[in-house]
């Protein structure tokens with residue numbers, strides 16, 4: 819199941835087409851969007867529970883998720899790495915240590 823554009827609705831409007839184009843560059847179903855915009859309290863809850871999170875968690879107030887400038891998506895590691903490389907080639911930010919996280 820490929821994520822619907824609605825799944826990226828928490829992103830800033832101008833950023834959405836780029837995220838959609840990135841996902842569309844891979845076979846349907848390659849990725850599942852798991853998190854987009856977070857409130858400060860949602861980020862705080864993640865931060866408090868970060869010991870149980872396999873991925874890095876930014877402190878409240880410093881996450882691009884709170885600004886609608888980041889999203890997380892899961893998928894095969896190799897495809898995430900390919901998507902990360904493509905995203906970076908478009909000027910986005912992506913780090914191997916947090917392969918599910920894509921931000922502007």
Ligand SMILES: [Zn+2]
Nearest residue numbers: 888889890919
């Ligand atoms: Zn993230």
